[in-house]
Amino acid sequence: MLLPWYPWIKAFHVMSVMAWMAGLFYLPRLFVYHCQVAAGSEESERFKIMERRLLRAITTPAMISSLLFGMLLVSIPGVVNWSSGWWHVKMAALLGMFIFHGFCARWRGEFSRDRNRHSERFYRMANEIPTVLMMVIVIMVIVKPF
Numbered sequence: 001m002l003l004p005w006y007p008w009i010k011a012f013h014v015m016s017v018m019a020w021m022a023g024l025f026y027l028p029r030l031f032v033y034h035c036q037v038a039a040g041s042e043e044s045e046r047f048k049i050m051e052r053r054l055l056r057a058i059t060t061p062a063m064i065s066s067l068l069f070g071m072l073l074v075s076i077p078g079v080v081n082w083s084s085g086w087w088h089v090k091m092a093a094l095l096g097m098f099i100f101h102g103f104c105a106r107w108r109g110e111f112s113r114d115r116n117r118h119s120e121r122f123y124r125m126a127n128e129i130p131t132v133l134m135m136v137i138v139i140m141v142i143v144k145p146f
Contacts, residue, residue: 002076009076013069020066021134023059024097027051027104028127034111035120044114051108063101090140093133100129 002009030051037043074080080087103126110116139145 002072006073006076006079009069009072013066013073016062016065016069019058019062020101021130023054023062024101024104024130025127027054027059027108028123030054031107031111031116031118031123032120032127035116035118035123039114039116044111048112051111055105055108059101059104063098084144085146086140086144090137093136093140096133097130097137100126100133 030047034044034047034051037047107116107118107123
């Protein structure tokens with residue numbers, strides 16, 4: 001029933017994932033810059049608005065649509081061989097991506113209350129996590145090494 005829609009579902013899934021990843025790449029970068037300004041300053045308040053809008057208007061909706069389109073894709077018979085090892089690795093990396101998204105939301109909340117507990121260096125390192133997870137996911141889906 002969904003097979004004729006497969007290219008459309010896949011296209012919307014890819015677009016959703018791209019938007020989600022853009023948000024997960026940019027949000028920690030905003031945290032790096034936010035660390036460089038004084039809490040309660042005009043600049044800090046501007047970062048709070050930018051972080052809230054990025055998370056609520058782009059990153060979280062893109063995550064939800066990625067999940068929904070992805071679930072539609074895997075519900076199409078023949079798209080996934082459920083016994084393949086690559087699928088399990090991809091799902092583990094995807095779980096990591098959801099967890100990272102949750103941490104970003106938590107860190108944004110801390111910044112919004114002027115209670116950031118992490119350094120600029122911490123956020124610079126955290127900014128690499130979605131890149132590594134994305135690499136694992138893309139390799140698993142495209143190469144299917146096992």
